[in-house]
Amino acid sequence: MIDIPAIREQFPVLHQEVNGHPLVYFDNAATTQKPQRVIDALLHYYRFDNSNIHRGVHTLADRATDGFEQTRELAAKFINAAEKEEVIFTKGTTEGINLVAHSFGRSMLHPGDEVIISAMEHHSNIVPWQMICEERGALLKVIPVTENGELILEEYARQLGPKTKMVALVHVSNTLGTVNPVRKITEMAHQAGAKVLIDAAQSVGHLPVDVQEIDCDFLVFSAHKIYGPTGVGVLYGKRAELEALPPYQGGGSMIRDVRFEKTTYNDIPYKFEAGTPTIGEVIAFKPAIEFINELGKPAIHSHEDELFRQAREGLQSIPGVRLVGQAAEASGIVSFLLEKTHLFDTGMLLDARGIAIRTGHHCTQPLMERFGIEGTCRASFAVYNTKEEVDYFLESVEKIATR
Amino acid sequence: MKPAINEIQDEIIEEFSLLENDMESTIFYIMEMGGKLPPLDEKYKVEENIVKGCQSKVWLVSSFEDGKVIFKADSNTDITKGLISLLIRVWNERTPEEILHSELYFVERIGMRKVIGSQRSNGFSSMIKQMKLYALAFQNIQHHGRE
Numbered sequence: 001m002i003d004i005p006a007i008r009e010q011f012p013v014l015h016q017e018v019n020g021h022p023l024v025y026f027d028n029a030a031t032t033q034k035p036q037r038v039i040d041a042l043l044h045y046y047r048f049d050n051s052n053i054h055r056g057v058h059t060l061a062d063r064a065t066d067g068f069e070q071t072r073e074l075a076a077k078f079i080n081a082a083e084k085e086e087v088i089f090t091k092g093t094t095e096g097i098n099l100v101a102h103s104f105g106r107s108m109l110h111p112g113d114e115v116i117i118s119a120m121e122h123h124s125n126i127v128p129w130q131m132i133c134e135e136r137g138a139l140l141k142v143i144p145v146t147e148n149g150e151l152i153l154e155e156y157a158r159q160l161g162p163k164t165k166m167v168a169l170v171h172v173s174n175t176l177g178t179v180n181p182v183r184k185i186t187e188m189a190h191q192a193g194a195k196v197l198i199d200a201a202q203s204v205g206h207l208p209v210d211v212q213e214i215d216c217d218f219l220v221f222s223a224h225k226i227y228g229p230t231g232v233g234v235l236y237g238k239r240a241e242l243e244a245l246p247p248y249q250g251g252g253s254m255i256r257d258v259r260f261e262k263t264t265y266n267d268i269p270y271k272f273e274a275g276t277p278t279i280g281e282v283i284a285f286k287p288a289i290e291f292i293n294e295l296g297k298p299a300i301h302s303h304e305d306e307l308f309r310q311a312r313e314g315l316q317s318i319p320g321v322r323l324v325g326q327a328a329e330a331s332g333i334v335s336f337l338l339e340k341t342h343l344f345d346t347g348m349l350l351d352a353r354g355i356a357i358r359t360g361h362h363c364t365q366p367l368m369e370r371f372g373i374e375g376t377c378r379a380s381f382a383v384y385n386t387k388e389e390v391d392y393f394l395e396s397v398e399k400i401a402t403r
Numbered sequence: 404m405k406p407a408i409n410e411i412q413d414e415i416i417e418e419f420s421l422l423e424n425d426m427e428s429t430i431f432y433i434m435e436m437g438g439k440l441p442p443l444d445e446k447y448k449v450e451e452n453i454v455k456g457c458q459s460k461v462w463l464v465s466s467f468e469d470g471k472v473i474f475k476a477d478s479n480t481d482i483t484k485g486l487i488s489l490l491i492r493v494w495n496e497r498t499p500e501e502i503l504h505s506e507l508y509f510v511e512r513i514g515m516r517k518v519i520g521s522q523r524s525n526g527f528s529s530m531i532k533q534m535k536l537y538a539l540a541f542q543n544i545q546h547h548g549r550e
């Protein structure tokens with residue numbers, strides 16, 4: 001059992017009133033709040049250690065570099081990467097996907113090749129592939145989704161073939177909460193000779209994620225969705241895959257030798273880390289991972305899952321409320337609509353009661369089109385949320401739905 | 404006699420003051436006012452009548468009768484419908500001059516920006532602008548005739 005009040009104590013932002021009500025923060029899929037230790041680490045860095053990394057011999061440069069690399073090491077362990085060099089820092093999930101789409105696409109995609117994504121992808125796992133497919137003359141295929149919000153794997157099996165070069169898929173849908181069977185999907189892709197990228201933005205803070213077990217070639221996530229700072233993301237890639245890819249951006253750090261005749265590139269991970277990164281934020285990401293590790297994902301998941309079930313069942317029993325997505329395997333996110341109240345109005349009325357949810361298409365417009373809706377109201381949970389907050393949320397939704 | 408624009412604005416300020424800054428009651432009140440807006444014929448709910456710059460869909464149409472501007476509107480969300488109904492309440496059946504020379508001080512006085520947030524505030528400003536543009540167009544027609 002985890003001590004929720006003690007956890008809440010660590011998150012200063014939670015202790016405030018919004019519109020005269022205690023803040024209930026259910027917009028965790030967009031970004032989570034930060035524990036004091038993350039805020040402290042960021043302040044500490046700028047107060048005591050600020051320096052550019054990797055190129056200095058002085059003490060501050062050494063401290064900054066050390067802190068930066070320690071986060072890399074911990075991030076590698078966090079997803080059970082085989083080596084820390086397989087972790088590349090990006091500015092977020094979006095940049096990680098763009099990096100792979102660009103570098104992989106330009107070197108491995110040829111006219112007539114195929115890339116498979118799904119109908120429940122975030123725009124950041126759609127648009128980069130559309131762009132590179134168009135550029136390379138490749139074809140983008142989309143795994144369809146059932147009414148419940150699950151992938152149709154039979155269709156995926158039919159789409160896979162010798163022309164498939166990449167399967168890029170979300171682990172947990174940020175709109176529906178659906179947990180996709182990434183291990184099986186990866187295995188199927190590999191059998192067809194394709195590489196696999198997993199978008200773990202919504203899973204890595206909530207569910208066990210082991211890149212060696214999934215066996216994916218690439219995996220991406222953002223620090224800000226798992227209690228860390230904004231501006232930091234991780235791109236994991238198997239060593240062989242990363243070494244085979246050409247660099248993404250050119251600049252400082254990513255080179256070994258620059259000559260006007262020919263420049264040689266640095267080894268991974270530096271080959272993909274051109275320019276000065278968000279050093280302080282990367283350093284402050286470490287305590288965020290430590291926070292998760294201390295609680296343990298099983299405990300985090302079991303608490304969040306209880307809230308999720310309470311919310312889903314509660315919403316289902318309110319007349320005039322419709323759930324969007326009811327996958328058998330789902331986690332931490334519920335989408336719903338009220339029959340008589342537009343989603344924007346619902347969001348504002350909940351905000352008037354201090355409850356923060358998200359309304360809209362959640363950057364998944366094709367999925368909304370699939371369901372024939374403009375968007376949804378989405379509540380998403382983190383470890384600091386409580387059963388009482390879900391009660392209050394359900395009571396508030398009921399009040400709006402039955403007005 | 405129809406009360407003056409400012410009398411209506413003062414009425415609105417008075418009504419909102421009764422809600423004592425309670426956000427929820429305020430929003431419910433705005434939605435309720437939207438509910439009183441006469442329905443807009445479906446044929447007007449087309450792209451060209453949509454007010455640009457609103458997150459929600461707002462259809463606004465106007466006509467000019469006996470020197471007065473008549474506004475009709477609807478929206479896909481109840482709050483936005485309530486918002487435009489406030490503007491219609493103030494500006495409906497006024498001469499173009501009355502509309503163009505009026506100052507909408509009630510918006511600030513009822514703390515609209517705080518109630519609806521900055522995104523919707525931008526939308527609200529777009530509605531005001533669009534209504535003024537209609538008034539201006541009718542004023543031109545009045546002065547220069549239809550050409």
Ligand SMILES: Cc1ncc(COP(=O)(O)O)c(C=O)c1O
Nearest residue numbers: 092093094122124174199201222
């Ligand atoms: C599933 C998924 N993929 C990608 C992203 C994009 O993440 P970021 O904006 O941090 O790059 C998000 C976040 O909104 C997400 O939920």
